[in-house]
Amino acid sequence: MDKNKEKSIGIVKTEYFNFDKLLLECGKELKNVTLAYETYGALNEKKSNAVLIMHAFSGDANAAGYHEGAAKPGWWDNMIGPGKAFDTDKYFVICSNVIGGCSGSTGPSSINAQTGKPYALDFPVITIADMVAAQKELVSHLGIKKLLSVAGGSMGGMQVLQWAVDYPEMIASAIPIATTMKHSPQQIAFNEVARQSIMGDIAWNSGNYYNAVQPERGLSVARMIGHITYMSDKSMEEKFSRNLKEKAYSFSFTSDFEVEGYLRYRGDSFVKRFDANSYLYITKAMDYFDVSGKNFVKEAKNKDAKFLVISFKSDWLYPSYQSEEITKQLKLRGYNATYIEIKSTYGHDAFLLEVEDETRMIKHFLERVQKEAANG
């Protein structure tokens, strides 16, 4: 067993929670909803030590630990486990795949019971609030009345804010990371280009590709654009510079530079694990996300709720000024909110990579929250 595995929560398994229906923001009802989820650690007797983790755009329920036979652990394994930031010796950690996704929860690639075929574009357009409403069903099903914390980066952070807006009485604290209170036109623009790339691929076929191959070229290009926005100018320079794959320019349209090879590899591997229609639905949910102004967290009855807002200096996709605005609006409404900008050259990816700083901050924050919840 290697050192990483030793520190990990170990072998984990995805579970499935089914419920009858969910009324969506668009007015439609989603029936026979399944949420894929995982839990790590033990729920205490008072059911007061639960932390809900929410994943980013392409994440899934496997936040930590190894699936049987898997070479790689969950997407935030470096943050969740015994002695880690989200310490499974102390906390009961839950993570579920968002609805609209393609990793076990109900989404456009799921079978529509009414037709016996995959939903495709008959799947209703969902929002961040709908994702969170589904999570609330899961949390209640697990018998938890109040979460010690909700935490997540990027789109996970949007869900964190949505929890604070919609169910403030159900959270003792919240940790939005590398996120925004509303998708900006630039953020919408990158998503729209990705969607156009997918929908422009002839294989997309208006979303009806489930009996054939999915729009791999369009989806791959969409993912390549994503990866550029997840890194920074500087981290690309540090990782690739102008390094060539071969000794000299090819004077052709094969990939000359390492950065080109990296992007193509990332695009190619993504299409093997992600559904193109889910890409459309989840990016649309992000674009619709706007809890600014009158939609923001209300002046709380529950003024004890604590917020830890984290951003990263080189993140230009969800720049620090957006986290500063979240913090300001929380403080204006009387919340106990701490904001930290972590120095990093990793860009948006930093929320997955700057483990040491994040661990220290989150660990201390959760300990304080737990102590005060016990005293309260």
Added chain:
Amino acid sequence: MDKNKEKSIGIVKTEYFNFDKLLLECGKELKNVTLAYETYGALNEKKSNAVLIMHAFSGDANAAGYHEGAAKPGWWDNMIGPGKAFDTDKYFVICSNVIGGCSGSTGPSSINAQTGKPYALDFPVITIADMVAAQKELVSHLGIKKLLSVAGGSMGGMQVLQWAVDYPEMIASAIPIATTMKHSPQQIAFNEVARQSIMGDIAWNSGNYYNAVQPERGLSVARMIGHITYMSDKSMEEKFSRNLKEKAYSFSFTSDFEVEGYLRYRGDSFVKRFDANSYLYITKAMDYFDVSGKNFVKEAKNKDAKFLVISFKSDWLYPSYQSEEITKQLKLRGYNATYIEIKSTYGHDAFLLEVEDETRMIKHFLERVQKEAANG
């Protein structure tokens, strides 16, 4: 005649210069080369007042004035004309379409005399140095031994630097704007994604689409990506914010937001005027561009050569630090180099929009250069 037309150089016409062959950096020879070009103002007797303007990625020879019947003037009409930054009452201004392009100069959509068909991918991969070598033929053909100045923004700025590297004895001054001395991995990455979008469109057909329709969807997505990089987060916020096209979210995949409509419109109109293969060739030329280190401008015999380096604060595609590096390297080699960062929220597009500041700086700079050239 409206006010804009009044200030303009007026009706202009594209001319064509043909020459036998050009030895390219890749080792191949391009035969029967045509350069589309325009000139404005009059060449003086000493032939000492010529300024060569070089266009950016998707530009053409029509830098100023109106083509017969055209509603819009050339791409830098606000900078070139009587009394303007490049004052046609004083200077003889030349602009030519780059080789590899699709606006009159020889490129992949031109007829290959050997086959009687468009070159398509049989067109050799060209470089910024090749573009400049072709321009040098044109300048010599016009009987000019030394240019008063070479100027251009973005890819135009790369050509400016290449002139200084390859033909230092032929320029009295140079004005590189919003550019870099080498394409960074992030800049390469954006170009590579655009190329993959084009080549992933089934209509591309390995470049052989000239007897059918070109890969419009792939080319449109490429252009949309481009437009995001040409603007800034802030200019998008100022122009579009989260404004909707209709009163409410559509809960569908039509374009809800104004920014989406803008990008789609830009993509759709681009495919009507630009050749997809030219997109591939010209972006590759930019990606190969690297005049850093030992490739940079040599310690000049001609130490009188003056440089005016301009960048824009919100330009994140060709950020200011890259212009600062150009200036530093010029000064290290003993050149008279002035650097100015113009405050702007327009992003990379600023070089086409910040006319007032650019005009003042360039006007004074050219006057000094001309005076010293006359005294020298």
